[in-house]
Amino acid sequence: xxxxxxxxxxxxxxxxxxxxxxxxxxxxxxxxxxxxxxxxxxxxxxxxxxxxxxxxxxxxxxxxxxxxxxxxxxxxxxxxxxxxxxxxxxxxxxxxxxxxxxxxxxxxxxxxxxxxxxxxxxxxxxxxxxxxxxxxxxxxxxxxxxxxxxxxxxxxxxxxxxxxxxxxxxxxxxxxxxxxxxxxxxxxxxxxxxxxxxxxxxxxxxxxxxxxxxxxxxxxxxxxxxxxxxxxxxxxxxxxxxxxxxxx
Amino acid sequence: xxxxxxxxxxxxxxxxxxxxxxxxxxxxxxxxxxxxxxxxxxxxxxxxxxxxxxxxxxxxxxxxxxxxxxxxxxxxxxxxxxxxxxxxxxxxxxxxxxxxxxxxxxxxxxxxxxxxxxxxxxxxxxxxxxxxxxxxxxxxxxxxxxxxxxxxxxxxxxxxxxxxxxxxxxxxxxxxxxxxxxxxxxxxxxxxxxxxxxxxxxxxxxxxxxxxxxxxxxxxxxxxxxxxxxxxxxxxxxxxxxxxxxxxxxxxxxxx
Numbered sequence: 019x020x021x022x023x024x025x026x027x028x029x030x031x032x033x034x035x036x037x038x039x040x041x042x043x044x045x046x047x048x049x050x051x052x053x054x055x056x057x058x059x060x061x062x063x064x065x066x067x068x069x070x071x072x073x074x075x076x077x078x079x080x081x082x083x084x085x086x087x088x089x090x091x092x093x094x095x096x097x098x099x100x101x102x103x104x105x106x107x108x109x110x111x112x113x114x115x116x117x118x119x120x121x122x123x124x125x126x127x128x129x130x131x132x133x134x135x136x137x138x139x140x141x142x143x144x145x146x147x148x149x150x151x152x153x154x155x156x157x158x159x160x161x162x163x164x165x166x167x168x169x170x171x172x173x174x175x176x177x178x179x180x181x182x183x184x185x186x187x188x189x190x191x192x193x194x195x196x197x198x199x200x201x202x203x204x205x206x207x208x209x210x211x212x213x214x215x216x217x218x219x220x221x222x223x224x225x226x227x228x229x230x231x232x233x234x235x236x237x238x239x240x241x242x243x244x245x246x247x248x249x250x251x252x253x254x255x256x257x258x259x260x261x262x263x264x265x266x
Numbered sequence: 267x268x269x270x271x272x273x274x275x276x277x278x279x280x281x282x283x284x285x286x287x288x289x290x291x292x293x294x295x296x297x298x299x300x301x302x303x304x305x306x307x308x309x310x311x312x313x314x315x316x317x318x319x320x321x322x323x324x325x326x327x328x329x330x331x332x333x334x335x336x337x338x339x340x341x342x343x344x345x346x347x348x349x350x351x352x353x354x355x356x357x358x359x360x361x362x363x364x365x366x367x368x369x370x371x372x373x374x375x376x377x378x379x380x381x382x383x384x385x386x387x388x389x390x391x392x393x394x395x396x397x398x399x400x401x402x403x404x405x406x407x408x409x410x411x412x413x414x415x416x417x418x419x420x421x422x423x424x425x426x427x428x429x430x431x432x433x434x435x436x437x438x439x440x441x442x443x444x445x446x447x448x449x450x451x452x453x454x455x456x457x458x459x460x461x462x463x464x465x466x467x468x469x470x471x472x473x474x475x476x477x478x479x480x481x482x483x484x485x486x487x488x489x490x491x492x493x494x495x496x497x498x499x500x501x502x503x504x505x506x507x508x509x510x511x512x513x514x515x516x517x518x519x520x521x522x
Contacts, residue, residue: 080369082520102371106270109369116366118358120287132279133371135269172366176269 021204022138022177032091033058033180033211034079039088041074041235048074050235051088056213056228058179061206063222064215065252066232067260072215073113075232076182079213080110092180106134111173113184115165119158123149123168126157127175134176146201147171148194162189170198174205181205183214187221199225219253233260270371280372280380285387288350297345297450298388302338302396305459309334310403331405335396336415336485337459342392343419343481344453347385347426349446355381355434356442360522368520378431385423393419411492414500418484421500424507425477432510435518453478461486477506 034056041049049071056062064072077083078090081097090097095104118126124144131137144150147167152160160168166189173181183202187195202225206212216222222229222243229246231239238259239246247255270276288294310330358364368374397405407415433449434442454460457479462470473479484499 077365082365082368102270102273102276102373102376105369105373106371110366112362112366114362116362116364118287118363119361120291129279129283130370133271133276135271176370 021201021208023208031058032056033093034062034213035089035091036075036079037089039075039078039085039090041071041078041083041085047235049078049085052232052235052237054230054237054240056180056211058211059206059209060227061202061212061214061225062228062230063226064213064230064232065217065219065222065256066215070232070260071235072232073184076110076184076213076215079182080108081105082110106176107179108182109173109176109178109180110182111169111184111186113188115157115169117157117165117168117172119156121157122154123157123160123164123171124153126168127171130172131175136177138175138177140175143171143175147197163191163194166190167194167198170201174201178210180211180213183212185215185217187216187218195221219251219256223252231256231259273376276372277376277380277383280367280377281383281387284381284384288346288354288384288388289391294346294350297349298342298392299395302342302345302392303399305341306334306338306396306399306403309338310400310405328404328406331400331403332490333461333486335400335405335407336489337461337482338396338400339393339415339419340422340458340478340482340485341454342396343389343422344426344450344458344478346388346392347423348430348453349450351381351385351427351430352434352442352446353439355430356437356439356522359435359520360439362521364520374520382423382427385427386420389419389423407489408491411488411490411496414492414496415485415488417500418481418488418496418503421503421507422477422481422484425481425503425510428507428510428514429477431514431518435514438522458482475502477503480506 032055036052036054039049039052052071052075064075066072074083078085079092079097081100084098092108093104097108124140127144127149128140131140144153147170149167149171152164157165157168166186170183170186173183187198190198199221202212202214214225226243229240229243230237231246239255243252246252310327364377367377372380433445437445456476457465457473458481462473462479462483465473474483480499480502484496484503487493487496487499
């Protein structure tokens with residue numbers, strides 16, 4: 019598997035920093051003084067029940083939402099005021115895809131690649147993710163798994179320094195999930211900071227250099243899998259920390 | 267090392283992508299090319315008398331074409347810049363397309379500029395096709411009025427794009443679908459397709475200052491040689507574009 023290197027050489031630093039971040043939607047407190055971070059060259063897995071604040075955190079990190087209070091820095095910049103140059107180094111795979119319904123997959127990735135000075139070669143990326151197998155099928159006719167692979171390609175085509183993946187393997191068959199895991203590890207090994215939300219404990223145990231567990235908008239644990247588990251299993255620790263969450 | 271493509275390259279890429287999507291969409295082609303073509307042929311060949319209402323003289327095929335072609339241009343502009351864009355925008359919000367593109371180097375500003383460029387390209391194609399058919403049917407425009415007609419077309423695109431951004435950027439997709447199609451029908455009789463002189467005087471005086479009235483009258487006046495009234499229509503359309511654009515930029519929601 020050939021994975022290009024990001025435009026900026028990897029340095030051991032915090033690529034993503036959330037400090038005391040709050041975000042509310044009417045009466046709902048989506049994030050409550052959330053403080054966590056992610057480092058270059060590492061995979062950070064964010065675990066939490068539905069509605070815990072995972073997607074909100076990611077959307078704030080790419081400038082799609084503005085926090086009510088607290089500080090967010092991604093590659094040292096405020097994502098809400100990000101420049102085109104900054105956005106070329108930060109990418110996100112949305113949970114719902116964000117794909118134009120009548121577009122053809124390879125044509126769409128080729129189009130998105132034109133936003134970048136040095137994109138991932140489109141044929142290589144599509145081959146790696148198996149997209150060339152459904153190259154000329156309109157997005158609206160793709161299966162859920164095929165859409166996930168296409169959304170992942172859309173996030174990676176710019177060879178970002180930081181990439182946020184919102185449940186990238188949800189709905190994928192085991193083979194496709196394994197390919198995704200290999201790509202995620204490969205991308206991180208080349209120096210990209212990967213932040214990935216998941217509900218799958220085995221996925222977190224397999225991929226994560228760093229784990230963040232959120233519940234009711236708060237970070238309830240973070241560290242390496244070993245740190246968080248304290249000798250037990252990640253699953254037991256997760257339920258102990260998130261027990262009582264209405265959405266669990 | 268620079269990692270984003272230059273701004274012009276990003277906007278050009280997105281404008282080209284949007285124009286191709288518009289031209290390859292069957293429903294969009296129906297409202298932007300086929301329906302205006304059918305209306306043009308029907309008005310000029312089958313029922314020139316429809317244009318004679320209210321004292322308008324369309325006794326010959328050339329008269330009918332002179333009255334019909336500018337209105338058909340106006341109809342085509344509204345179909346692409348308003349109806350099509352409002353619906354596309356609403357469903358792009360629904361499917362998260364705007365959010366995805368907002369995270370890329372293109373950004374939200376680049377996306378809106380690209381949409382405007384794509385609409386101008388498609389409208390230009392529409393005018394060439396419809397104009398060619400009009401010429402074949404006997405339409406003979408005043409060539410001196412064509413620069414003014416281009417100004418009216420561009421200001422009309424701006425005004426109706428702003429309206430599309432307001433409707434498509436605020437309401438739910440199903441509501442936009444209903445409202446945009448209803449508005450398309452209402453615009454037809456508001457000075458867009460038929461001259462305002464065919465309407466009661468009081469209504470004509472009001473509709474003259476609305477986007478469909480200003481676009482239709484501006485094109486009819488410009489393609490008849492152009493005078494101060496077509497320039498006034500340009501000003502009216504640009505004022506609408508600025509006012510509605512300002513409201514839309516505050517109200518537009520990037521997700522459904």
